[in-house]
Amino acid sequence: MAQKNIYEYDAKRLLARELPKYYPEFNYHNKLAVAECDTDIEQLIKENPWIDTEKVVVKPDQLFGKRGKANLLLLDANCDQMKQFCNDNLDRVCEIGEIRGQIKRLLIEPFIPHREEYYVSITSDRENDIIHFSFEGGIFIEEHWDSVAHIPIPLGTDISFFDLKSKLPDLGIFQDVVIAFIKGLFQVYVDQDFAFLEINPFAITEDKTIIPLDVKARLDDTALFLHQDTWGNPNQPIEFPAGFGQKMTEEEALIRDLDEKTGASLKLKILNKDGRIWTMVAGGGASVIYTDTIVDLGFGNELGNYGEYSGNPSREHTEIYAQTIIDLITAKPDP
Structure with missing residues (x-):
């Protein structure tokens, strides 16, 4: 297996397309826009008019985390604030950890008001795909890692018949919604040959709609030829970008x-x-x-x-x- 990172933009678009097949209640807004150094911001707004009418979130989409801690996350912003943030940050050199690089790509999406943040990820080892879940999602998940439930699913298991309820903490009024969501997410993970998938956090609105806020994902790129109708489309293949600060020869x-x-x-x-x-x-x-x-x-x-x-x-x-x-x-x- 060769694991390749993908952009958050592409991960969310892939989930928006595939997840409703297994979790029909997933009604993603599909409002995503990318601003790069050479992007005409005014034209981008014309192509995505919701940017001018809704509050938005703006953040780098370049394969690094802790964007909030690095003051590279704009929340609940209007259109003018979004434009200023893009102007101030695109092509700016910054240091993430010990890596220096330029901000070349910003993801713009609607701001979703919410109270609670949840964590879910799926990883794999030789014998299992493993679901990780916590009520304490967000930027401090590492500090709260002892709150995460780890649920191994033996390879080849039909997740639709797996007793996930007994393995998760008490989910209260969101039990049916969260279990159905996680099972659907697991099926997408397996069917689309993900090697890693993390949604941290996801929110649940008052009408029990699940919204993925931040997504990190890696695909098994050796399976590209198996997915010509999705991310392996030869006419529009998904991009596997280099890591932040890395330049390929x-x-x-x-x-x-x-x-x-x-x-x-x-x-x-x-x-x-x-x-x-x-x-x-x-x-x-x-x-x-x-x-x-x-x-x-x-x-x-x-x-x-x-x-x-x-x-x-x-x-x-x-x-x-x-x-x-x-x-x-x-x-x-x-x-």
Whole structure:
């Protein structure tokens, strides 16, 4: 499994399309807009007139969390405040943790008034898909992790017959709504080959409508060819962006594009173009062992790359992968 992060915008659109198949009560507003550095904000408002008439939320959509703690979250804002926030932050360099990068992309959506915030996520291991749920969602979920219920679901289980009620805390008046929502979410997770899905938080309105507020997701990109009617559509495939602050070299971008076109796995990360030790290893586990060994022997500063090829790539793709590494090795004369 090769896990790839996707934008929050794409994750919400995928849920909006797929979740009603299993949880018909999911009536998402589908009001999402993205502002980038070259976006004409006035034109964006014309295309999404709700921005001018409703209070909105604006936040970066670049694969990093704790946006509220970083003062990069605008809540309950009018149109003028939204425009000012975009103007102040797009293309601005900021530091998230120890990573510096530019804000290149902002997600705009309606502000949903709510009192309580809930947490749900789904992860996987070798034997189970695991549902995680808590009443204490929001930016302090890590501090409240002991409040999270962890429910392993054996692989292949039909979730519609699984006794989820007895595994969850007392949900009160929202019991039927939350259980149906989580079961539907689980089916989307499995059917669409998610590798990780987190909604933190989601809110429940007075009329018992569930609204996902913040979503993080990773997909198993080796399953892309199985989902040509959704995120693997060859005419409009989902984007797998680089992490915040990361810039791909030409060679890394080439291998990533190859990787997205095959059910095999092709990975390349350039660590040091001037390095004198380069690897071309078959298998993700082997690549880790080789890299650790090189570092343990004291040659980490000479290591040129980290990568692997596995899953039976075609002869053509293997040749391109090999030639790319050879070109990198021979780019500079041996001193």
